[in-house]
Amino acid sequence: MVALATNTGVASAAAGQKIDIQSVFHQFELEGEPLPVLDGIDFSVEPGSFVALLGPSGCGKSTLLRLLAGLDHPTKGDLKVDGENVGDPDPSRIMVFQDPTLFPWRTVWDNVSLGLEARGILKKSRQRVDDAIQLVGLDGFDKAYPHQLSGGMAQRVALARALVNEPRLLLLDEPLGKLDSLTRLTMQTELVGLWQRAGLTAVLVTHDVEEALFLTQRVLIFGPRPARIVADLKVDLPYPRHRGDPRLAELRREALGHLGLAATW
Amino acid sequence: MTSIDPSLSGRDETSAVEEAPAQRGTGIWVLGLAAAASWVGVAALIELWPEIIPQPYGRELAIISLVIALGLVIVAATGRLFGVAAITTRYYGPWFVAAAIVVGGWEIVTAKAGLLPVPFFSSPQSILEVFFDDWGRLGISVWYSVLLLAKGYFFGAAAGFVTGVTIGWSRAASYWVHPLLRLIGPLPATAWLPLAFFIFPTSGSASVFLIALATAFPMTILTWSGIASVNRDYYDIARTLGAKPSFLILKVAIPAALPHVFVGLFMGLGTSFAVLVVAEMLGVKAGLGWYLQWAQGWAAYANMYAALLVMALMCSSLITILFRVRDWTLSWQKGLVRW
Incomplete structure (x- = not known):
């Protein structure tokens, strides 16, 4: 909340990446049986935009995110980032998970500096760590250990740990899923702020309809597994948005319809 | 917040x-x-x-x-x-x-x-x-015991740690080492004693080997289980941040496995005490084990009680030192685990 006003320049140099996904199929092996997860996914994301992948739990949207990160490889089809096939994980594409998964034996500062240390460039770029910590509003907590942080603070550290690498694509896998509802609302506003300042491409996986509509410019709705895209909603509202906006309510109704939940409106 | x-x-x-x-x-x-x-x-x-x-x-x-x-x-x-x-x-x-x-x-x-x-x-x-009149001999015995234990424990802990990390990390190493470990590991180190005293040039080096063997087994098993139980997400995180395999081992797997490693160090220390005393009684002509044996030869029962007391103090001090080292190394765990 503190950091929103400051622009420290972390990640602002990076421009967003373009994503092209063409007829991607993916399946897992489950006790010898193939279990199809993704069933022909096609879409593109413009550089610098904020897109949500919305769908029921377990539908395969997180799998798609892992494919984009390079943690897994698709059974069939092409995933291109900036025109090149996604290979191994690369620090230009960083994933933030539902659990902050901070390393408990490292302080906040050492957690944030992880990527720079792994790539051997920490000595030259210590300032970037300080900037990233400031960016997420955790100045003064450098020396705290993860067990001393609240859930929201831990998730901010996870964000700082991603942003310090100046990623050009931020893959958010339900990053606010485990926070209490008030912290969640605050962090939603912060996420928009971070995305706007960093100028990167962001893909958010969520099963919260309101969150998807409030945060992003475009919502891709997935059906149940094996996942297929059932709708592509454009959220044509300027930022900052207001939760009470009647247009959001309209879109929400439409999204619930696509998810087969129209009767609950 | x-x-x-x-x-x-x-x-x-x-x-x-x-x-x-x-x-x-x-x-x-x-x-x-x-x-x-x-x-x-x-x-x-x-x-x-x-x-x-x-x-x-x-x-x-x-x-x-x-x-x-x-x-x-x-x-x-x-x-x-x-x-x-x-x-x-x-x-x-x-x-x-x-x-x-x-x-x-x-x-x-x-x-x-x-x-x-x-x-x-x-x-x-x-x-x-005994403490007033024979403190010199008791003191030198403690010194020799600690020296012998330190050598054996160091080699055993180091070997166990390296083996544990290797088989925890590499499938191939696990394939070859695991059956050997299952077969030889549970064998009490003292069973090697007669053989070791023949194979090694001195009873001292044989004792170091036996103590190392006794320490290495629990150390290997616990380091291994520590490495194997590391949260897979830590690796995913580190990999997306650009970590190479060496970083994953040294900066992710090993620190995450340290709590288990310390359990291995404790168990190894316990078993190494047993082997130390037996080795000193049967082979090495020094140390508290030897002192006990020597006192028995003279039917000097008071000396034996005194030596037992000193031995208890030595072992419990070493355990305490290890506790302190662990508390200091794992200070990040405070609040996560209470002891």
Whole structure:
């Protein structure tokens, strides 16, 4: 909340990446049986935009995110980032998970500096760590250990740990899923702020309809597994948005319809 | 959201002491005075009750009892003036009373009434005599024991750690090493003893090997299980941040496995004590194990009790040191795990 006003320049140099996904199929092996997860996914994301992948739990949207990160490889089809096939994980594409998964034996500062240390460039770029910590509003907590942080603070550290690498694509896998509802609302506003300042491409996986509509410019709705895209909603509202906006309510109704939940409106 | 979890603050090592049933250090400490009185009682018992078999160092033991009593009186009267020492003494107040009863009772059944068979059960003052008259030999034995243990434990812990990390990390290494470990690991290291004393050039190097072997097995198993149980998400995170395999091992897997590694170090230390004593009794002509054996040869039972006491102190001190090292190394765990 503190950091929103400051622009420290972390990640602002990076421009967003373009994503092209063409007829991607993916399946897992489950006790010898193939279990199809993704069933022909096609879409593109413009550089610098904020897109949500919305769908029921377990539908395969997180799998798609892992494919984009390079943690897994698709059974069939092409995933291109900036025109090149996604290979191994690369620090230009960083994933933030539902659990902050901070390393408990490292302080906040050492957690944030992880990527720079792994790539051997920490000595030259210590300032970037300080900037990233400031960016997420955790100045003064450098020396705290993860067990001393609240859930929201831990998730901010996870964000700082991603942003310090100046990623050009931020893959958010339900990053606010485990926070209490008030912290969640605050962090939603912060996420928009971070995305706007960093100028990167962001893909958010969520099963919260309101969150998807409030945060992003475009919502891709997935059906149940094996996942297929059932709708592509454009959220044509300027930022900052207001939760009470009647247009959001309209879109929400439409999204619930696509998810087969129209009767609950 | 900006506050550190309040339940974590104000918890530290002294809290257990302060919550103790003993009084909190205000006013006169009645239990302490009772403990002092019981130690005065021990001194009086030693001085006034004639011994069945006259023994030296009775006077010294009485003086030590009086010194303990004096210390207790001082702590009882001064409250918390002496800080941690006073708090600890107060915490162990009931123990001081119990110890006085045990020493007094022991004195009666041995030196005073002679109820226990004579050469096998030594009186407190005869053990004190060993400490006064034979401290040189006891001291050098402790030194040799620690030296031998340190060598064997170091090699064993290092080998176990490296093996554990390797088989925890590499499927191929696990395939080849695991069956060997299952077969040879549970074999007590002492079973190798006759063979080791032939194969190695000196009994010293054979003992180092045996102690290392005893340490390495639990160390390997626990390091391995530590590495195997590391949260897979840590690797995913590190990989997306650009980590290479060497970083994943050194900076992710090993630090995450450290709590298990320390359990392995504790278990290894325990088994290494057993092998140390046996090796010293049977092969090496030095150390506390040898001292025990030597004392038995002379039917010097008091010396054996004294050596056992010293050995207990040595082992428990080494365990305590390891606890301190662990607490310091794993300080990040505070609040995550309580011990």
